[in-house]
Structures are given as structure tokens and as C-alpha cells.
Amino acid sequence: MPDxxxxxxxxxxxxxxxPLVPRAARSWLFLVPPVAxxxxxxxxxxxxxxxxxxxxxxxVPLRVDRxxxxxxxxxxxxxxxxxxxxLHLKDTGQQVSALLYAxxxxxxxxxxxxxxxxxxxxVMAVTSAYLVWARRTPVSLAAGNRYIYVHLxxxxxxxxxxxxxxxxxxxxxxxxxxxxxxASWLILVGFALNAAIPPLHAWLADAYPEATVxxxxxxxxxxxxxxxxxxxxGFPGWDLLIYxxxxxxxxxxVYAVLADDIRRLLAYHIVSQVGYMVxxxxxxxxxxxxxxxxxxxxxxLYKGLLFMGAGVVIxxxxxSRLSELGGLWRYMPVVVVLYMVGALSIxxxxxxxxxxxxxxTVDAAEYAGHLNVVLLLHLASIGTFLHTGxxxxxxxxxxxxxxxxxxxxxxxxxxxxxxxxxxxxxxxxWPTPLYNLLPFAIDYAPYDYAHxxxxxxxxxxxxxxxxxxxxxxxxxxxxxxxxxxxxxxxARISHQIGPRAVATAFGAVERTAMGVVGAVVxxxxxxxxxxxxxxxxxWPGPTASTSLRVSLGAGVAVVVLVTLVxxxxxxxx
Amino acid sequence: xxRTWSIVLGVVLVASVAMSFVGxxxxxxxxxxxxxxxxxxxxxxxxxxIYVSKAVGKYWLQRPDAxxxxxxxxxxxxxxxxxxxxxxxADHA
Numbered sequence: 060m061p062d063x064x065x066x067x068x069x070x071x072x073x074x075x076x077x078p079l080v081p082r083a084a085r086s087w088l089f090l091v092p093p094v095a096x097x098x099x100x101x102x103x104x105x106x107x108x109x110x111x112x113x114x115x116x117x118x119v120p121l122r123v124d125r126x127x128x129x130x131x132x133x134x135x136x137x138x139x140x141x142x143x144x145x146l147h148l149k150d151t152g153q154q155v156s157a158l159l160y161a162x163x164x165x166x167x168x169x170x171x172x173x174x175x176x177x178x179x180x181x182v183m184a185v186t187s188a189y190l191v192w193a194r195r196t197p198v199s200l201a202a203g204n205r206y207i208y209v210h211l212x213x214x215x216x217x218x219x220x221x222x223x224x225x226x227x228x229x230x231x232x233x234x235x236x237x238x239x240x241x242a243s244w245l246i247l248v249g250f251a252l253n254a255a256i257p258p259l260h261a262w263l264a265d266a267y268p269e270a271t272v273x274x275x276x277x278x279x280x281x282x283x284x285x286x287x288x289x290x291x292x293g294f295p296g297w298d299l300l301i302y303x304x305x306x307x308x309x310x311x312x313v314y315a316v317l318a319d320d321i322r323r324l325l326a327y328h329i330v331s332q333v334g335y336m337v338x339x340x341x342x343x344x345x346x347x348x349x350x351x352x353x354x355x356x357x358x359x360l361y362k363g364l365l366f367m368g369a370g371v372v373i374x375x376x377x378x379s380r381l382s383e384l385g386g387l388w389r390y391m392p393v394v395v396v397l398y399m400v401g402a403l404s405i406x407x408x409x410x411x412x413x414x415x416x417x418x419x420t421v422d423a424a425e426y427a428g429h430l431n432v433v434l435l436l437h438l439a440s441i442g443t444f445l446h447t448g449x450x451x452x453x454x455x456x457x458x459x460x461x462x463x464x465x466x467x468x469x470x471x472x473x474x475x476x477x478x479x480x481x482x483x484x485x486x487x488x489w490p491t492p493l494y495n496l497l498p499f500a501i502d503y504a505p506y507d508y509a510h511x512x513x514x515x516x517x518x519x520x521x522x523x524x525x526x527x528x529x530x531x532x533x534x535x536x537x538x539x540x541x542x543x544x545x546x547x548x549x550a551r552i553s554h555q556i557g558p559r560a561v562a563t564a565f566g567a568v569e570r571t572a573m574g575v576v577g578a579v580v581x582x583x584x585x586x587x588x589x590x591x592x593x594x595x596x597x598w599p600g601p602t603a604s605t606s607l608r609v610s611l612g613a614g615v616a617v618v619v620l621v622t623l624v625x626x627x628x629x630x631x632x
Numbered sequence: 633x634x635r636t637w638s639i640v641l642g643v644v645l646v647a648s649v650a651m652s653f654v655g656x657x658x659x660x661x662x663x664x665x666x667x668x669x670x671x672x673x674x675x676x677x678x679x680x681x682i683y684v685s686k687a688v689g690k691y692w693l694q695r696p697d698a699x700x701x702x703x704x705x706x707x708x709x710x711x712x713x714x715x716x717x718x719x720x721x722a723d724h725a
Binding site for chain 1: 633641644645647648649651652655656658662663664668669670671672673674675677678679681682683684685686688689693694695696697699700703704705
């Protein structure tokens with residue numbers, strides 16, 4: 060029954076098989092699970108749900124509806140394109156963890172219950188952290204550590220919320236939360252951390268720029284967008300999210316002005332773009348949810364494309380900072396053109412994908428009466444074009460040329476960029492296939508006179524301002540403090556109360572548990588001797604006969620264990 | 633910018649504003665229904681973003697590159713620069 064198979068299975072099997080095939084075939088094998096998943100999704104029908112009994116609950120590893128299908132399609136597509144971009148890669152660890160990461164992202168979106176969701180949520184955290192560590196530099200090691208600590212903290216909050224929810228309602232089902240209970244707030248914070256809602260967003264701009272060239276492509280696609288999915292499923296219409304989304308959209312813009320590292324600039328614009336989606340979810344009308352999910356779909360395509368362009372620069376030159384780059388365009392003209400397709404898409408340029416999805420979201424805000432939100436989202440849109448569309452390409456590919464000898468660009472990187480650019484253009488020109496995937500029926504014409512006029516004026520005059528003030532925008536070899544300052548500045552203390560404290564507590568529990576086991580074993584082996592324990596606290600040698608010792612010991616051990624179990628049972632419940 | 637490109641930019645700017653004065657327009661309901669609103673908003677917004685962000689950075693947020701160097705967690709000790717040979721090798725792998 061292929062229409063009942065959860066898609067993550069394909070990816071996990073692929074990850075298992077990958078190390079077993081010859082090295083040269085591994086990056087090609089990487090493409091099999093996403094292709095198989097696309098075929099699988101084509102056979103899915105809405106309403107399918109697979110339930111598996113587990114203890115006294117029902118787990119739902121597969122729930123197919125319009126919302127989960129949309130994310131299923133785009134995640135599989137993103138894995139395929141990312142896999143093509145990484146065809147030259149010879150690093151099995153990265154390939155395996157990228158497959159597990161993609162698989163668990165699909166696991167999250169098709170999970171119908173909170174426990175299944177949580178398990179995949181944690182697998183995502185670990186496997187994506189590996190994509191940071193895999194760069195194998197001291198900087199990326201430390202950034203990966205911070206990344207996983209923060210995500211494990213978020214995961215713990217999520218688990219706490221899930222357990223509270225289970226205690227309150229007795230159900231693990233994952234549906235929209237309507238009441239502001241402590242459980243739903245904890246779950247919301249857990250989701251918000253992965254969605255990079257300030258002040259819980261700093262992990263993103265901290266870790267993504269330090270990830271491997273190919274790993275960052277997957278990271279830009281999955282973590283924040285699974286969180287968008289969970290917010291859209293669990294918290295549509297929560298007013299708080301409207302304001303959170305607007306703050307995100309502008310926060311990313313301000314920090315992108317200050318960013319010097321090209322992938323940090325792009326990372327801050329993930330925060331900004333996810334702000335549109337979060338705001339749309341907060342508005343919560345059918346049109347706004349359509350806009351938010353459509354924007355998630357197009358965002359994965361254009362942000363992946365932008366990260367691929369930045370990745371080519373880093374791959375070929377070994378440099379990633381605007382203050383060290385410039386004048387590269389004649390080494391990679393095709394890459395520049397393809398990057399610009401992504402840049403125009405994210406900027407909402409007519410003919411490209413972002414124009415469609417952003418228009419739906421912003422119009423939904425207008426129809427719902429949130430007029431200030433409309434103006435602020437337009438402001439964020441100006442910032443997006445300014446940085447991603449103008450500042451980054453200008454100072455990377457134009458501007459004064461620095462001295463370097465770039466390596467040739469692998470063909471597969473360009474091919475992946477071309478596919479992503481084609482998809483962005485296709486959706487921009489012909490949004491119907493995207494419309495058909497959206498959670499609610501939509502009848503929306505992005506290309507009317509008012510929309511095109513608005514985009515033309517905004518973009519043209521943003522360009523004019525950029526050109527007049529471009530001397531202010533060059534990269535500065537400095538960093539801008541963000542909310543990660545809270546745990547990075549007092550690193551020694553936060554390390555003590557964070558990872559160290561957990562390790563200490565874990566160690567104490569482990570020692571206690573092993574101590575109890577050891578005591579029971581000793582008691583069982585020689586109860587008479589144990590009871591005659593001498594004053595120094597040591598255990599005297601065997602005194603009773605062997606047969607007596609063994610039978611008596613077994614009896615005592617059983618009694619002690621049963622007592623322990625009964626005691627714990629009474630204590631806990 | 634070459635002369636040709638300056639002319640192209642000028643034409644685009646004028647044409648985009650002209651779209652507010654020719655073609656269909658609806659009655660002003662919101663502030664953005666004012667003619668050429670988005671031209672002004674685009675320009676002013678962009679300048680505001682640049683200056684506000686730069687000021688926030690300069691007077692509050694920006695620090696030297698090595699700011700966090702003295703504040704490492706024990707696990708991070710040994711952290712060196714980003715352009716190490718390993719980094720380049722990993723990028724090229």
C-alpha cells in the first residue's frame with residue numbers, strides 16, 4: 060500500500076543505504092529518496108491517516124491533508140535540488156545527515172500527533188547541527204554547539220508543553236490550539252524558537268553562515284519552514300503572531316544592513332521573510348493562511364537559490380565577507396544571472412515567484428484591516444530588495460575587484476541553480492499549480508494594474524536610493540550583537556547552567572541508578588554477607604554455601620526489585 | 633553608471649510614477665491610494681532603513697570581529713580564525 064507509507068521512511072532507508080554503496084555513487088543515490096517521495100506524494104489522497112498503537116495512545120505517523128501535502132511537495136523538491144547542488148560532495152557524513160534531516164522534516168509535517176512530531180523535531184535538530192559541524196573548523200564547531208544547545212532547549216520546552224497537554228486533555232492529537240493554556244504557550248514557544256521569532260531567533264544568523272556550503276541549502280529550507288507549518292496548523296489566528304511577524308520582518312532588515320558575511324545577510328533575510336508567513340498565520344483568515352503557506356513554498360525555492368549563489372562564491376574563493384569580496388562577476392556570469400532571479404523573486408519583482416506569494420499575504424493583511432501591518436511589510440520589502448537584490452550582488456560581483464583566483468564552478472551547482480531559477484520564474488508567470496496546492500480555494504490575480512504599479516514604484520525608487528547612498532552600504536569587518544549576546548557574553552556561566560548542569564544532573568542520576576543496581580546485585584549474590592556488612596562499609600566475602608547463596612540471592616533480588624517498582628509506581632502516580 | 637544605464641533608470645523611474653497618473657485608479661481610501669505614494673515610500677523607506685540601521689549599529693550594536701573571543705565557553709577553547717586551512721578544505725570538499 061504505497062499510499063499509506065510515510066515519506067520519511069524513504070529518506071531514512073536512503074540514509075541507511077548510502078554508506079553501503081561505492082563512494083562515487085553516493086551523491087547520486089542521494090537523489091533517489093526525494094524522487095521516490097515525489098512519486099509517492101503524487102499517489103497520496105487527502106484524508107489518509109495511518110495510526111499505530113503505542114502504549115495507551117494512538118500515534119499517527121501519516122496524516123495527509125492539503126497543508127501537510129503542500130509542505131511535503133516542497134520539502135521533497137528542495138531535497139532534490141539541494142542534492143543536485145551537492146553532487147560533487149564527497150562527505151558521507153554530510154549526505155547521511157542531510158537525508159535524515161530532510162526525512163525528519165517530512166516526518167514533522169506528516170505527523171498527526173504531537174509525540175511523533177516531537178521525535179522528528181529532535182532528529183532535525185541533531186542532523187542539522189551536523190551540517191554546521193561538518194565544516195570542521197573551530198568556529199563552526201562552536202557555532203554548531205550553540206545551535207544544538209538552543210534547539211535542545213526549545214525541544215525541551217516543546218516536550219514540556221506536549222506532556223502538559225497530554226495531562227490536561229489526555230490526547231496527543233495535533234490540531235489547532237484554541238485556549239491559552241500553559242501547555243499551548245509552551246508548545247508555541249517551542250515552535251517559535253524554530254521559526255526564529257525574536258528574541259529566540261539568534262541561533263539562525265549565528266549558525267547558518269558557519270554551515271558547509273551545501274549544508275546551508277538544506278538548513279535554509281527545512282527548520283524554519285517546518286516551524287511555519289506547525290504554527291499554521293496549531294496557532295492560526297493568534298493575534299500575537301501578527302506583531303511577532305512584523306517585528307521579524309523588520310528585525311531581519313536592520314541586521315542585514317549591518318551584516319558583512321554574505322550568508323549572514325541572507326540568514327537575516329530568512330528571519331525577515333518568515334516574518335511575512337508568521338504575520339499571515341497570525342491574521343488567520345483563509346486568504347492569509349494561503350498567503351503564508353504560498354510564501355513558505357516560494358521562499359524555499361528562492362532562498363535556496365540565493366544560498367546556492369552565495370555558496371558558489373564561498374566554494375570558489377574561500378571568502379564569505381563583503382569587505383573581502385568584489386568584482387567577481389566575470390568569473391561566474393551565469394551564476395550572477397541565476398542569483399539575480401532569486402533576488403528578484405524575494406524582492407517581489409513581477410514575473411517571479413515572490414511577487415505572487417507576497418502579494419497574497421500583504422493583501423490578506425489589508426482585507427483583514429491591518430493597515431499598519433501592510434505599510435510595515437512594504438517597508439520590509441524595500442529592505443529585502445536593498446540587501447538581497449542590490450547590496451549583496453553589488454559588493455560581491457561588482458565593485459572594486461579584489462585579488463584572488465577563483466576555482467572553476469562545478470557544473471552541478473549551476474544546474475541546481477538553473478532548476479531553482481526556472482521554478483521561481485514558472486511560479487511567477489503561471490501560479491496556478493501553486494494555487495492548486497494551497498490549503499484553501501483561491502481566486503487571486505496578482506497581475507493587476509495596481510499591484511504592478513506598486514511593485515514598479517517601490518523597486519525603482521529603492522534602486523535610486525541605493526544608488527545614491529551605496530557608499531554607506533559597503534561591508535564593515537565588524538559584527539553586530541544580537542540576542543545571542545545573552546548567552547554568549549557570559550559564556551562560562553551559561554555553559555555552567557546550560558549543558559554542564561544537564562550533564563551533571565545526568566551523571567548524578569546515572570551514578571545513583573548504577574549504584575542501586577550494584578547494591579541489588581551484591582545483595583542478591585550474597586545476602587547474608589551483605590546483611591552482616593561490617594563497619595567499614597565494605598562487603599565481606601561469601602560465607603554461606605553456594606547453592607543457598609544463589610537461591611536466597613535470587614529471592615531477595617526479586618523482592619527488592621518488586622518493592623522498588625511498586626514504590627516508584629505509588630510515588631509517581 | 634554609464635550614460636545609457638542612467639537614461640534607462642530615469643525612464644523606469646518616470647514611467648513607474650506615470651503609472652499613477654494614467655491608467656485605472658480607484659478612489660483614495662487608504663494612504664497608499666495617494667498618487668505616487670509608493671515611489672515616495674520606496675525612496676524614503678530605503679533611506680530611513682539605511683540611516684536608522686547604520687546608526688543603531690554604530691552607536692549600539694557593532695563590535696570588533698573578535699568581540700566574543702575572550703568570552704568562550706570551556707568547550708569552545710581553541711577557537712581560531714575562520715579562514716583556517718581546514719575551513720577552505722571543507723568548503724572545497
